[in-house]
Each structure stands twice: as structure tokens, then as C-alpha cells.
Amino acid sequence: MRVRHVAALSCLLAASSFGLAACGSDNNDSGSSGTSTSASSGSKSLTIYSSLPLQGDSRAQSLSVVNGEKLALESQGNKIGNYAIKYVSLDDSTAAAGKWDPGATSGDARKAAQDKSTIGYLGEFNSGASAISIPILNEANILQVSPSNTATGLTRSLGADKGEPDKYYPSGKRTYGRVVPADHIQGAAQVSYQKDNGCTKSYLLNDKEVYGSGLAKNVVAAAKTQGLTIVGNTGIDPKAANYRSVATTIKATGADCVFFGGITDNNAVQLFKDLHAAMPTAKLFGPDGVAETAFTSKLGSSVEKVTYITNPTLDPKLYPASGQEFFKKYKAKYGADPEAYAIYGYEAMGVLLEAIKNAGAKGNDRQAVIDAFFKIKNRESVIGTYSIDENGVTTLSVYGGDRVVDGKLVFDKVIKAQTS
Amino acid sequence: MEAASITETASAGPPARKLSDVVNAYALPLLLVLALVAQFAHSPHDTLDDVKTGLSNGTIWALIALGYTLVYGIVELINFAHGEVFMIGSFVSVSLWATFGVDEGTAMPLMIGSIIVVLALAMLASGTLNVLIERVAYRPLRNAPKLAPLITAIGMSFILQNVGLLWRPTPDSAPDLIGSQKDYFTIFNVGIEHSDVFAVVVTVPLLIALLWFVGSTRYGKAMRATAQDPDAARLMGIDVDRTIQLTFLLGGLMAGAAGLIYALYNGTIRFNQGFTAGLIAFTAAVMGGIGNLKGAVIGGLIIGVIQAISDSGDYLGLPLGPQWTPAVVFGVLIMVMVFRPQGLFGEETREG
Numbered sequence: 126m127r128v129r130h131v132a133a134l135s136c137l138l139a140a141s142s143f144g145l146a147a148c149g150s151d152n153n154d155s156g157s158s159g160t161s162t163s164a165s166s167g168s169k170s171l172t173i174y175s176s177l178p179l180q181g182d183s184r185a186q187s188l189s190v191v192n193g194e195k196l197a198l199e200s201q202g203n204k205i206g207n208y209a210i211k212y213v214s215l216d217d218s219t220a221a222a223g224k225w226d227p228g229a230t231s232g233d234a235r236k237a238a239q240d241k242s243t244i245g246y247l248g249e250f251n252s253g254a255s256a257i258s259i260p261i262l263n264e265a266n267i268l269q270v271s272p273s274n275t276a277t278g279l280t281r282s283l284g285a286d287k288g289e290p291d292k293y294y295p296s297g298k299r300t301y302g303r304v305v306p307a308d309h310i311q312g313a314a315q316v317s318y319q320k321d322n323g324c325t326k327s328y329l330l331n332d333k334e335v336y337g338s339g340l341a342k343n344v345v346a347a348a349k350t351q352g353l354t355i356v357g358n359t360g361i362d363p364k365a366a367n368y369r370s371v372a373t374t375i376k377a378t379g380a381d382c383v384f385f386g387g388i389t390d391n392n393a394v395q396l397f398k399d400l401h402a403a404m405p406t407a408k409l410f411g412p413d414g415v416a417e418t419a420f421t422s423k424l425g426s427s428v429e430k431v432t433y434i435t436n437p438t439l440d441p442k443l444y445p446a447s448g449q450e451f452f453k454k455y456k457a458k459y460g461a462d463p464e465a466y467a468i469y470g471y472e473a474m475g476v477l478l479e480a481i482k483n484a485g486a487k488g489n490d491r492q493a494v495i496d497a498f499f500k501i502k503n504r505e506s507v508i509g510t511y512s513i514d515e516n517g518v519t520t521l522s523v524y525g526g527d528r529v530v531d532g533k534l535v536f537d538k539v540i541k542a543q544t545s
Numbered sequence: 546m547e548a549a550s551i552t553e554t555a556s557a558g559p560p561a562r563k564l565s566d567v568v569n570a571y572a573l574p575l576l577l578v579l580a581l582v583a584q585f586a587h588s589p590h591d592t593l594d595d596v597k598t599g600l601s602n603g604t605i606w607a608l609i610a611l612g613y614t615l616v617y618g619i620v621e622l623i624n625f626a627h628g629e630v631f632m633i634g635s636f637v638s639v640s641l642w643a644t645f646g647v648d649e650g651t652a653m654p655l656m657i658g659s660i661i662v663v664l665a666l667a668m669l670a671s672g673t674l675n676v677l678i679e680r681v682a683y684r685p686l687r688n689a690p691k692l693a694p695l696i697t698a699i700g701m702s703f704i705l706q707n708v709g710l711l712w713r714p715t716p717d718s719a720p721d722l723i724g725s726q727k728d729y730f731t732i733f734n735v736g737i738e739h740s741d742v743f744a745v746v747v748t749v750p751l752l753i754a755l756l757w758f759v760g761s762t763r764y765g766k767a768m769r770a771t772a773q774d775p776d777a778a779r780l781m782g783i784d785v786d787r788t789i790q791l792t793f794l795l796g797g798l799m800a801g802a803a804g805l806i807y808a809l810y811n812g813t814i815r816f817n818q819g820f821t822a823g824l825i826a827f828t829a830a831v832m833g834g835i836g837n838l839k840g841a842v843i844g845g846l847i848i849g850v851i852q853a854i855s856d857s858g859d860y861l862g863l864p865l866g867p868q869w870t871p872a873v874v875f876g877v878l879i880m881v882m883v884f885r886p887q888g889l890f891g892e893e894t895r896e897g
Contacts, residue, residue: 182715220710221703223817333868359858360868364821366605367811369598369726370856371867377591394716395813402726419715423813 171489172211172240173198173477176233176248176258178218178225182389186417186464187250190272193463193470194247196454197478205481208488211242217254224390225254234258238265244494245270245477247470251388252276253335259293259301268480268495269301272473273466275308275413275437276339280516284309284343290516300495302517304472304508305437306524308336311412312343314524314540315384315435316351321526321540322408322433324382328375329358330396332387340412341386356380363391372403381407388414394423401428413437416465422532429529433537438465439525440536448507465534472506476513479504573885577847577877584854587861593735595853601741603849604748605810608803609826610833610841611755612675612796618836619772619792621691625698626678628823629705630797634671634804635814636712638663639719648720656722660809664747668801675797676790684786702823709816716815719808740810747806755795756838768792772836828874832881834891843890851877 175194177187191214198212215233219226230249237243238261246262246269249255255274262269278285279293279301294300319327327348331341341358348355356378361371375383383400387393393415400409408431411420416436424432441452451471455463480498487493501513511521526537585592609631616624642648647659682697723743728736759765770778771788779785807822808814829848833840855873858866865873881889 180710180714184714220707221817221820223710223815359866362856362867362870365852365856365867365870366602366807366818366822368856368867369602370595370853371858373591373594373598374857374859392716394718395811398812399726423716423718425718425721 169207169489170209170211170242171244171481172213172237172242173245173247173474174213174215174233174237174240174243176215176217176230176237176246176254177250178254178390179214179216180218180220181223182419183218183224183250183417185419186466189464189467190250190470192455192459193451193467193472194272194474196451196458197471197474201478205478206485206488208244208481210244210478210481215248217249217251217258224388225249225251227254227257230254230257231261234261237267238262243267244481244489244491247272247473247477249274250466251334251336252279252339255279255301256293256335260295263294263296263298263300266296266298266300266491266495268477268491268498270473270477270498271301271303271305272469273305273413274303274336275305275311276336277307277309277343278335278339279303280307280518284346285339298495299499299515299517302476302498302513304469304476304519305413306522307518308340308343309346310522311435311437311524312340312345312347313351314526315340315344315410315412316347316353317540318433318435318526319382319384319408319410320351320353322382324353324408326354326356326378326380327382327384327410328356328378328380330361330371330383330385330387331358332363332385332391333360334387334391336414337385337387337391339386340414341384344384344386361385361387361392361396363387365392365395368392368396368399369403372399375400376404376407380404382410383407384410384412385415386412389417389420393420397424397428397432401431405431407431408433410434413465416527416534418464418533421529421534424529424532429532432529434527434529434534435540436465436525436527436534437523438468439523439539443539444468444507445505445509447505448509451507468507472508475506476501476504569885573881574889581850581854584860588859590734591857591859592854593733595857596850597735597737597741599850599853600846601738601744601810601849602852603829603846604744605803605807605845606822606826606829606848607842607845608748608751608799608806609822610829610845611752611799611838613827613830614833614835614838614841615759615792615796617830619768619789620683620687620694622683622694623698623827624675624678624683624793624796625695625823626682626701626705627675627796627800628819628821628826629702629709630671630675630678630819631800631804631807631822631826632709632814632816632819633674633705634667634801635719635808635818636709636804637670637801638667638805638808639717639814641666642720642722647722649722651722660722660805664802664805667805668798671801671804672794672797675793675800679790679793684789702820706816706820709819713814713816716813719812719814721809721812723809725810725812744806744810747802751799751802752842755799758795759838764788764791825874828878832878832888834888837888837890840888840890844888847889848874 179187217225217230217233219229237246246267250273252274278289280290329341331337397409411434413436416434441449480494481488483497484493511519524540526540527534528537612627641663678701682701683694686694723739725740727739729739729742730737767783767788771785775785829844830841833844851874852870855865855870856867
């Protein structure tokens with residue numbers, strides 16, 4: 126009898142770990158490129174932490190963002206005024222999960238919160254991860270700037286879940302900002318892009334994360350204003366072996382376009398392949414969460430032709446001279462073109478450094494730096510001139526549409542989104 | 546086929562069965578079949594399509610489940626690293642095709658030849674790996690408390706996952722050698738795809754060979770004897786360590802084959818595919834009755850069908866969908882376990 130109990134018990138264990146892929150893994154600082162030395166606040170050395178998923182499918186994208194951040198810091202000579210700035214890159218993913226992990230994320234945030242020399246925190250890459258690190262850093266009163274979060278609920282209540290965004294800010298004060306437009310803008314851009322490409326009935330899928338399901342909701346809202354029929358919105362199991370039954374069901378609804386709100390790590394390549402096999406003529410749309418080589422290079426020529434991606438990064442030619450300079454400098458230094466979000470990594474670091482600079486003599490005072498960040502107006506940056514609004518969000522709202530050619534993301538056009 | 550269960554009493558005659566036992570044994574399978582029939586009446590075409598997809602997916606789960614059930618039957622150990630052995634099978638297959646330069650454009654006879662050769666090599670690689678894992682992480686703990694090898698098994702699983710991560714950090718595409726999602730023929734308006742045919746054509750001979758090996762050869766007899774009572778088997782002159790090694794080899798061979806089928810069937814391989822596949826296959830083995838070979842196969846097929854039906858989003862008007870699939874699968878598992886703790890086809894195993 127004992128045998129059976131062991132089997133049943135281990136099976137329950139197995140079942141419960143099904144949803145918690147991270148069992149027993151806590152290597153949250155395996156990607157750390159330096160160690161933190163504790164310096165009292167008031168010292169001349171300050172630390173900026175970066176926290177990004179350095180394992181799994183997002184690895185290439187994340188490394189490219191880290192490179193962008195480093196470039197921006199180097200362009201200031203690694204110092205602002207009298208303060209030497211140290212940069213530490215942390216990893217918010219685990220190998221077992223193959224993507225960002227809640228435990229690793231809170232570990233990173235705690236590490237930064239406990240380091241007295243910390244002045245800023247760049248991250249996370251994924252909105253769901255930021256939902257975990259924002260409260261920790263908020264209590265420690267550390268300015269956090271994300272290079273890539275787009276989920277609306279992190280900063281505004283309109284179109285967000287109940288309790289958002291206030292539940293992320295236990296201190297009652299805002300400490301978080303971002304340099305990419307939030308997803309109510311991407312949702313509108315996505316719907317415009319679908320309509321531009323002749324979609325009449327669209328089916329939505331999402332990966333159930335804060336980012337993916339939030340974006341799908343924004344697409345639903347935008348579709349209502351712009352008059353696009355949505356025939357379904359379903360979450361997928363990101364760990365499924367394939368999506369053949371799902372694809373067959375979508376085909377039966379008569380949808381001519383399918384949108385996936387989600388990230389590459391959540392099995393996007395397999396999903397796109399199975400959708401295309403079941404519906405060869407349907408157009409497949411993805412968001413900025415799949416605007417990376419790990420996704421585009423694996424689709425194959427046939428799926429590429431029906432793939433459309435919205436992405437806040439535009440063609441280099443559309444950026445101001447400093448932006449074009451960034452692409453040249455990046456390629457010269459790292460020998461490859463940057464991934465889509467590298468320029469936002471550069472800008473996240475840039476705006477954080479400006480906040481420290483604007484705080485002047487109080488550049489080592491966390492509150493002074495936060496205040497300076499929220500006061501940034503008409504900053505001339507590599508991605509254009511923008512201000513930081515009262516929610517900590519960029520005032521830029523331009524989105525691009527991309528196609529995939531020979532495994533690479535190719536800029537298609539600027540999308541004129543009709544936002545409500 | 547004599548002795549489909551590795552733990553079945555080797556020579557005892559058919560046990561006398563009471564009516565209540567028979568009801569107990571057949572009620573749950575009957576209930577599952579009825580649930581399927583009801584769904585068929587609800588929407589015939591969709592159900593046929595789901596059953597087709599489910600069965601072909603299920604063959605992969607079945608092959609992996611066999612490895613769990615064989616190993617559990619003989620050493621009462623849940624080899625958590627088995628899912629990763631399967632993943633390595635996929636990786637080896639895709640790497641070999643890349644090395645040989647075989648892709649979609651290769652001539653047909655050469656392509657078929659390459660699939661057969663790579664199948665053999667992938668099976669061998671996974672089998673050898675499984676034997677090595679046993680030698681390194683389980684054999685030294687043969688007389689240790691049961692928890693010790695369980696933990697080393699989980700440890701091996703994570704180590705191999707990291708090997709996979711180093712080998713291929715992002716998902717890779719397998720060459721579409723079989724034209725995976727092209728229709729081969731159509732029956733009752735349901736398109737049978739190349740991949741469905743391929744999965745069945747590779748799996749069925751392997752299953753028959755395995756059942757024959759365990760049921761009808763001297764080695765199989767030694768395995769069953771060891772499963773029943775290792776000490777007595779040793780006294781009777783059976784080399785128990787060798788027999789256990791053989792069991793791990795067989796399980797690994799099946800996992801390697803499953804790895805190759807998975808790569809060609811789905812077209813994408815990734816380093817953490819073994820984690821999910823392992824859990825599902827383990828569930829299949831438990832649902833079918835761990836230690837029972839036929840149970841593992843049928844458990845795999847049942848889970849495949851449940852997944853497909855749940856994925857398509859409508860069960861008797863109940864709005865399911867891919868986001869609920871893991872919950873549905875494990876819900877059915879819990880139901881089966883509660884009413885039949887030994888699994889659908891499980892028998893009394895060695896008393897612990």
C-alpha cells in the first residue's frame with residue numbers, strides 16, 4: 126500500500142509543480158556581471174541595477190538591451206557630476222522556467238533595495254515581472270525605469286484591472302516610469318494595422334500573463350472603437366506541445382486574422398506554425414513581445430509571409446540624428462545590429478542619468494532623483510523629444526508595423542493609430 | 546500477450562474475481578468512454594477531429610510513459626529525469642539531420658533512410674544516457690531511503706535541462722521531413738495528416754516489440770522476477786543490477802524514439818519541452834496504473850484525447866479552452882485516483 130501512496134503523493138507534487146515551473150531554482154543572480162559593494166548614502170559611488178531575463182528565448186533581446194544601457198552610461202563617461210556610476214546587470218529569469226520568474230525577480234529587487242549605494246533600477250523587461258519588483262523598490266524609494274514594459278495597469282487605472290495601479294505602490298508615492306508607450310496605444314495601433322491589412326474578423330489569443338492578457342483586452346477595446354469584429358479571445362497553455370486543436374477551432378470561427386498577445390518564451394513559434402498550417406491564408410499578428418530574433422528567425426519562409434508585428438521601435442531613418450548615431454555606434458561596438466529594444470535600453474539609462482544630473486548636488490538622494498525624473502520635460506533623446514507625464518510614462522505615442530523577411534524583422538510603416 | 550504488467554505475478558493463474566471487482570475495474574473506463582460518446586453526439590465532426598489529434602499526440606506521451614512505468618515497476622523510483630532524456634532524444638535527432646545535411650529538399654529514399662538511421666541513433670543515445678543516469682545517480686542509492694533517489698532524480702532533471710539550455714538556448718526548428726501537417730488522406734471528413742500516420746507507424750511496432758520483449762523473453766522474465774522480489778531474484782541467480790540497467794535502457798530507447806517523433810510532429814524543439822512532456826507522461830503512467838505497460842499506453846492516449854477536446858474549447862457546451870487544459874487533465878487524474886488509486890489498469894504491486 127505504501128507504494129501507491131508514494132506514487133499518488135509524487136503525482137500530486139508533480140501536478141502542483143506544473144504551474145510552478147521554478148521549483149527548486151533560485152539562481153537569481155547568475156547573470157550578475159559584478160558584485161555590489163555596500164556604500165553609505167552620501168558616498169561618491171552610486172549603483173544602477175538592471176534586471177532582465179538573460180535566459181530563455183528573450184536572452185538575445187535582453188543582452189542587446191544591456192548593451193544599449195552600457196553604451197548610454199559610457200557616453201557619459203560612467204559618471205554624473207562627482208558621482209561615479211557603477212552598473213550591475215542582474216537576471217530575472219531561471220533556466221527551468223525558460224523565462225522571467227517571480228522568485229528571481231523579487232530576489233533582484235531585494236538585492237537592489239538592500240544595497241545602500243543603489244540610485245536606480247532599470248527593468249523589468251516583462252510587465253508581469255515589474256508587477257512584482259515595483260512594490261519592493263517602491264518601499265525602498267528607488268527610482269525604477271523600464272525599457273520595455275507596456276502593460277497599462279502598471280501606471281494607469283483606465284483599461285486596467287481592479288486595484289491597479291495603486292496596489293503596486295504601497296508607499297503611496299510613484300517611483301516607476303517607462304520609456305515606451307503603454308498598451309492602450311499598442312492596442313489601437315494593432316487594430317489599425319489589422320484593418321490596414323484587410324482583416325474583417327479577428328481572433329485573439331493571449332499567454333495569460335499581465336502583459337499578454339492586458340494587451341488582448343486593449344485590442345478588444347480598440348476594436349470596438351475602430352469597428353473590427355473580434356470573434357474570440359482565449360488564453361493558451363504556454364507549455365503545450367502543440368496547438369493543433371486550438372487552430373482547428375479558430376478556423377471554424379471563420380476568422381481571417383489571428384492576434385497573439387504574448388511573448389516568444391510562451392511558445393509563440395509553435396503557435397504561429399500550427400495556426401498557419403491550419404489556416405494557410407489567415408494573417409497572423411504579434412505584438413512587441415515577439416519583436417525579436419528568437420522569434421523571427423524560427424518561423425520559416427512560409428509563416429513569415431503572413432506574419433505582422435507591432436513594435437515601438439521604428440526604422441533608424443525616422444529617428445533624430447542622435448538615434449541614427451546610436452545604431453551606428455552599436456553596430457561598431459558589438460558587431461551586430463541591435464535587437465528591437467536596445468534603443469529603449471539606451472534611453473532608459475539616458476533618462477535615469479538625466480534625472481540624477483538634474484538632482485544636482487542631491488544626485489545621491491533617492492527622493493531627489495525620483496522628483497527630478499517626474500519633472501523631465503521636452504527631453505531630446507535618441508527616440509525623439511518627449512516628456513515624462515504624471516504617471517511616469519513617456520508622452521511619445523508612435524508605433525511601427527513590421528514584417529519578417531529572411532528571419533529578420535523589417536520595418537513596414539508607421540501606424541497611424543486612432544486612440545480613444 | 547503474456548504479462549503486459551511488469552509487476553504482474555509471473556506464474557499465478559487468473560485470480561478469482563468478484564462482481565464488485567469487475568464493476569470497480571470497468572466502471573471508470575466506461576465512464577470515460579461515455580463522456581467521449583456524449584461529446585460525439587454533441588458535435589460529431591469536431592470530436593472525430595479531436596480524437597484523431599489526441600490519439601496521435603497520445604502516442605508520444607505513451608512512449609514516454611512506458612519509461613516511467615518500466616522503471617517504477619522494477620525499482621519503485623520515479624525517474625524525474627526521464628522527460629529530459631526524451632528532450633535529448635529530440636536534440637540528438639535534429640543535430641544529426643543537420644550534420645548529415647538532410648532537409649526538406651532531400652530526395653525521398655535518402656530521407657526515409659536518414660529517418661530510420663537517426664531514429665536508431667537517437668534511441669541509442671537516449672538509452673545510453675538513461676543507463677548512465679542510473680549508474681551515477683540511482684544505483685549508489687539502491688539501499689538508501691526512498692527519498693534520496695527521488696531527490697537525485699529531480700537533480701538530474703535540472704542538470705540535463707541546463708545541458709539542453711547550453712546546447713540550444715532558444716527554440717529551434719526541426720526540418721519538416723515528413724510534411725508534418727499535410728493531409729495524407731481524408732476519412733469521415735477528417736484529414737489524417739502525415740504526422741499522424743508517422744507517429745502511429747513508428748510507435749506501434751515499438752510497442753509490440755517492447756511487450757514481446759518483456760512478456761516472452763528470458764530477459765523479460767528476469768525483469769518481472771526482479772520487479773516482484775529483487776532479493777529472491779538474486780537468490781535464483783538473476784543479475785539484478787544488469788536487469789535494472791536493461792530496464793533503464795529500454796525506457797531510454799522509447800524516450801529517444803518519442804523525441805524523434807516529437808521533433809518531426811511539432812517542428813519545434815526547446816530545452817524545457819521535457820519538463821512538461823515528462824509530467825504529462827508520468828500522469829499517463831499513473832492514470833493507467835503505474836507498473837502496467839498497457840496501462841501506460843492507454844493512459845497516454847486518454848490524456849492526448851482529453852487535451853485535444855479541452856483545447857478545442859467546447860465540451861458539451863461547457864466553455865473550456867487551452868488555458869484550462871492542464872487543470873482538466875489533472876482534474877480527470879484526481880477523479881481516477883480517488884476512485885481507483887491503483888490506476889485504471891493497475892494491479893496490486895509489491896507490498897512495501
